[in-house]
Amino acid sequence: xxxxxxxxxxxxxxxxxxxxxxxxxxxxxxxxxxxxxxxxxxxxxxxxxxxxxxxxxxxxxxxxxxxxxxxxxxxxxxxxxxxxxxxxxxxxxxxxxxxxxxxxxxxxxxxxxxxxxxxxxxxxxxxxxxxxxxxxxxxxxxxxxxxxxxxxxxxxxxxxxxxxxxxxxxxxxxxxxxxxxxxxxxxxxxxxxxxxxxxxxxxxxxxxxxxxxxxxxxxxxxxxxxxxxxxxxx
Ligand code: HEM
Numbered sequence: 001x002x003x004x005x006x007x008x009x010x011x012x013x014x015x016x017x018x019x020x021x022x023x024x025x026x027x028x029x030x031x032x033x034x035x036x037x038x039x040x041x042x043x044x045x046x047x048x049x050x051x052x053x054x055x056x057x058x059x060x061x062x063x064x065x066x067x068x069x070x071x072x073x074x075x076x077x078x079x080x081x082x083x084x085x086x087x088x089x090x091x092x093x094x095x096x097x098x099x100x101x102x103x104x105x106x107x108x109x110x111x112x113x114x115x116x117x118x119x120x121x122x123x124x125x126x127x128x129x130x131x132x133x134x135x136x137x138x139x140x141x142x143x144x145x146x147x148x149x150x151x152x153x154x155x156x157x158x159x160x161x162x163x164x165x166x167x168x169x170x171x172x173x174x175x176x177x178x179x180x181x182x183x184x185x186x187x188x189x190x191x192x193x194x195x196x197x198x199x200x201x202x203x204x205x206x207x208x209x210x211x212x213x214x215x216x217x218x219x220x221x222x223x224x225x226x227x228x229x230x231x232x233x234x
Contacts, residue, residue: 033097040101044108047075048115065123072116073145077185077205079109084182084212091219103159106178110156117149141191148184151177179216182209 051068054060060067083105090098125132135142155175158164164171186209190202 030097033100036097037101037104041104044079044104047071047112065119069116069119069124072112072119073189074201076109076112076116077189079105079112080178080182080185081205081208081212083109084178084209088212088215107156107159110152113149113152141188141195144184144191145188148181148188151181151184155181179213182213185209 051060051071054067055064083102086098086102086105090096121127121132125135136146137143155177158167158171158174167174186202186206189205190199193199193202
């Protein structure tokens with residue numbers, strides 16, 4: 001999920017009409033594209049299949065709920081990073097077909113976030129709403145994780161082409177929330193692991209996020225300075 005193209009309108013994509021740099025559908029893929037999309041679609045089930053397999057064979061460890069919560073949380077972050085990597089990779093390689101995967105990847109991020117949240121609500125809190133609200137209010141890592149999840153919902157809901165067309169420019173603005181979600185996800189991970197004095201992975205994912213968001217900031221600054229430098233038409 002991140003601002004996409006109409007052809008790929010996933011959470012966080014740009015509506016077709018606003019698609020920059022000629023990412024015309026004809027240019028963005030060939031006969032292999034449906035097969036590649038099918039392969040990515042199937043591969044993205046691996047994290048869930050692994051949990052199911054481990055569960056069926058008694059390999060979820062001493063604390064299965066913790067295993068599932070952590071596994072789904074980490075895979076949410078992985079899919080967020082992959083989704084955010086689509087635009088920089090596309091621009092750097094000129095391989096426009098990449099955009100055709102963004103919506104699916106963003107929706108998988110939402111899917112694993114929903115599983116992660118459901119595990120927490122169901123097996124950790126047993127639907128104790130008061131306990132959850134207390135957690136959200138008192139534990140900063142839960143607060144930011146919850147905020148990230150809530151922000152993901154409108155992106156998933158408006159990820160269809162029809163919604164992109166309907167919302168127009170507002171769709172693009174809305175899907176910029178993916179950047180805030182990326183930051184909140186890192187904060188969530190960082191705070192959680194800081195309590196355990198184990199910041200290796202949060203630092204790694206934090207660095208990846210800095211590169212993915214920093215690239216956009218630099219691209220935006222460059223585009224802005226070019227626009228300012230170009231002579232205005234009378
Ligand atoms: C976009 C949303 C979210 C992302 C990307 C995310 C990501 C993560 C990550 C990466 C971990 C650590 C996994 C590990 O230890 O390797 C984690 C753990 C956890 N998350 Fe999230 N999370 C999100 C939303 C939420 C929400 C909404 C809640 C609950 C309200 C939540 C509750 C937890 C809990 C309870 C843990 C495990 C803490 C522990 O084992 O001590 N997360 N999450």
